[in-house]
Amino acid sequence: MIETSVSRHHQNFFQVIQSYYQLTKPRIIPLLLITTAASMWIASDGKVDPVLLVATLSGGTFAAGAAQTINCIYDRDIDYDMERTRHRPIPSGRVQSRDAMIFAIALATISFTLLTVFANLLSALLAMSGIVFYVGIYTHLLKRHTTQNIVIGGAAGAIPALVGWAACTGSLSLPAWVLFAIVFVWTPPHFWALALMIRDDYAKVGVPMLPVVAGNTATTWQIWLYTLILIPTTLLLVYPLNVSGLFYAVVALILGSLFVKKAWALLHDPSNQQQARSLFLYSILYMMLLCAGMMIDSLPITHQVTTAVMALVAH
Numbered sequence: 358m359i360e361t362s363v364s365r366h367h368q369n370f371f372q373v374i375q376s377y378y379q380l381t382k383p384r385i386i387p388l389l390l391i392t393t394a395a396s397m398w399i400a401s402d403g404k405v406d407p408v409l410l411v412a413t414l415s416g417g418t419f420a421a422g423a424a425q426t427i428n429c430i431y432d433r434d435i436d437y438d439m440e441r442t443r444h445r446p447i448p449s450g451r452v453q454s455r456d457a458m459i460f461a462i463a464l465a466t467i468s469f470t471l472l473t474v475f476a477n478l479l480s481a482l483l484a485m486s487g488i489v490f491y492v493g494i495y496t497h498l499l500k501r502h503t504t505q506n507i508v509i510g511g512a513a514g515a516i517p518a519l520v521g522w523a524a525c526t527g528s529l530s531l532p533a534w535v536l537f538a539i540v541f542v543w544t545p546p547h548f549w550a551l552a553l554m555i556r557d558d559y560a561k562v563g564v565p566m567l568p569v570v571a572g573n574t575a576t577t578w579q580i581w582l583y584t585l586i587l588i589p590t591t592l593l594l595v596y597p598l599n600v601s602g603l604f605y606a607v608v609a610l611i612l613g614s615l616f617v618k619k620a621w622a623l624l625h626d627p628s629n630q631q632q633a634r635s636l637f638l639y640s641i642l643y644m645m646l647l648c649a650g651m652m653i654d655s656l657p658i659t660h661q662v663t664t665a666v667m668a669l670v671a672h
């Protein structure tokens with residue numbers, strides 16, 4: 358079908374490496390890793406074993422790379438038709454589907470091995486379930502069939518937080534599920550803000566992304582509602598769970614207020630591409646800084662400083 362063998366034969370070694378690298382959609386992976394790291398920091402009270410950290414983040418990287426590669430194979434038809442995705446390695450003919458599948462299986466195998474050997478079986482199985490969920494549930498079952506595709510599919514992107522927790526503790530307790538919920542609730546505003554900007558691309562290939570089916574106004578309402586749920590969800594770590602403290606609470610509230618402000622502006626101007634773009638970019642910065650806030654908060658020194666400051670204020 359779309360695959361051509363033209364360009365494949367004209368690539369030098371580095372271009373081949375680059376093509377395989379691109380299959381993993383590498384720009385998204387760092388943020389997935391930041392959520393994993395934040396989870397690990399909280400799970401181990403700010404004292405993460407460096408070997409475990411490196412092994413878990415590597416395992417997470419390979420699993421996410423495998424998931425994205427299989428997604429690239431599955432979606433090659435629509436990727437070819439959309440401007441934004443046309444130049445990906447498979448639709449542009451630089452990598453064959455069969456080779457990409459071998460690459461994905463290799464990545465998944467390395468991931469499973471790393472996580473089982475250096476962390477534990479639970480974290481390895483969770484990472485594999487992330488691949489299965491992203492490919493089987495999101496890409497296959499939902500993406501082309503329902504406007505709720507990314508809401509339910511967003512669970513895949515929230516699994517790395519569980520992987521981090523499991524790697525440190527060997528189990529999944531309540532805080533792990535709150536971290537999962539934070540990424541889960543964050544995903545709809547993150548993605549729909551972008552979908553507002555590239556609505557026509559999705560419409561062209563018949564992917565029923567919310568703005569395509571329900572329109573801009575309905576989408577900004579949904580973004581607004583998820584944003585309102587997101588803020589209290591982030592605070593569950595402070596109360597009632599008490600695994601994060603004052604520093605994180607302040608960070609979460611400041612970052613959250615800005616999110617609400619941007620979602621509110623978009624709600625009142627649903628067709629403003631600039632606002633949508635601003636919210637999309639901010640969603641990424643938000644998740645980075647929120648996770649950084651969790652990590653800093655979990656450090657013993659932060660606990661000492663905030664306790665001292667509280668004591669001063671109380672006097």
Ligand code: HEM
Binds near residue numbers: 386388495506510641
């Ligand atoms: C079902 C859930 C999600 C969908 C459908 C989605 C979709 C997208 C899309 C289409 C892009 C634009 C990428 C491009 O231009 O090639 C994007 C960008 C991005 N996404 Fe998501 N995303 C989801 C969840 C997540 C999650 C869970 C994370 C990490 C925690 C994440 C992190 C990012 C980042 C960091 C970018 C910016 C990449 C860049 O610099 O271009 N996304 N997302």
Ligand SMILES: CC(C)=CCC/C(C)=C/CC/C(C)=C/COP(=O)(O)OP(=O)(O)O
Binds near residue numbers: 417425484488517
């Ligand atoms: C633990 C583990 C392995 C988890 C996997 C999590 C994972 C890969 C999440 C990615 C979410 C994401 C960026 C979807 C892109 O959607 P899309 O495919 O619709 O984007 P596109 O339109 O750019 O193709």
